[in-house]
Amino acid sequence: MFQSLFKDIIRFILLILFQVLILNNINMGGMINPYLYILFILLLPFETPRWALLILAFITGFSIDFFSQQHGLHTAACVILGFLRPSVLKIFNPRENYEKVKEPNLQIYGFTWFLKYALLCTFIHHFSLFYLEIFRLSDFFITFGRVLLSTIFTVILIILSQYLFYRR
């Protein structure tokens, strides 16, 4: 039990550092902004109680916000993701019960399932993030384009990271 907690903490720190030090400086054409740190929320165990999910999402977003000039944006987007993650899992649920596996894992559940899960969660997060950032409805389609492109790029990164770290 403590081993998985330790793993989670390490994953948290690594993802935040990677995001802040490397990914935050990648800005391709102004439209593509990858946010890999949400992988932490995506990979939390299925059995995480819902209140813990929300609080962990809050802490994740808040930590990223520390390093950005816009306070609160990532916190708000992550909390929305944390709130909707159980619903997303229920949508993609093959049966009523997930097997006793700890985490949503590429190996166990298959590529398609994980892709769908990652895509929807990332889309929700990026949608809230970019629209909160721009805070108006006038540039709706440009922002929507940004949401889509960044989602695709983040999901590519997520899948890559899964292959890199879970080859067994």
Add this chain to the structure above:
Amino acid sequence: MITLLRFLLKHYFVLLFAILESIALMFVVRDNPYQNSSINNLALNFNGFVAMKQDNFSHYLHLTDVNEKLALENDLLKNQLSQRIMFSSPQPSIDSSLNRYHYVTAKVINNSINKSYNYIILNKGKLDGIEPEMAVISSDGVVGIVHQVTDHFSQVMSVLNEKLPITCKFKKNQYFGSFVWSGHDHRKGNLNNIPLHLEVKIGDTLVSTGFGIFPEGILVGYVSKAEKGNSNFYKIEVELSNDFRKLYYVYVVKDSLKKEEETIEKIK
């Protein structure tokens, strides 16, 4: 009670989400200028609209008061005018600061006197030429400084606001100090930084210095209590000349030389 607790426990997830998201959104709106001004704009427009509708109903109740004040002011202005005409030279010197101040009359549609930070809402806004940081006065004295403006409404930081210190001086000599509202009584405030070696009597008139935003000579109030404070300064209590409970019409002061004054102040 038990049913309420049970209800809360059943839906704790949504409630916790609402709480956390509100905290996050509070950070977003408070610390980001664009989002902040968006929300402030929205709030001021809504507030102003509701206050205006409310005022349309209730302003009849104050008509006698307003009329008396206006009559008094007219009297004063007419006297000043006749004096000026009497003493004006046949060829007045062209002084560039003559036409410095212009006044925009505005009506108070929302006011408060019982909070720590009181604000006043006026029914004139950007489209009438009002900008933030303009002085607001009335026939009885200082009122405040414009804080935020939308197209049709302005929000004025009232003198009854602990964030707004006003530099004022004694009318009889030119010694000046800083007036800050005390936070409790809407008629009284405190005057600081007056050293003990000056002569201060009850009833002394305080006016604005003209160094800051307010034009010179605007009434601030009268000294109501003057005691020796602990350090080398007086502890002076000032009674405001303006009764903020009965504030109906104000003048927003447009200073045409303000930008110039600011640029020269920046040269050090």
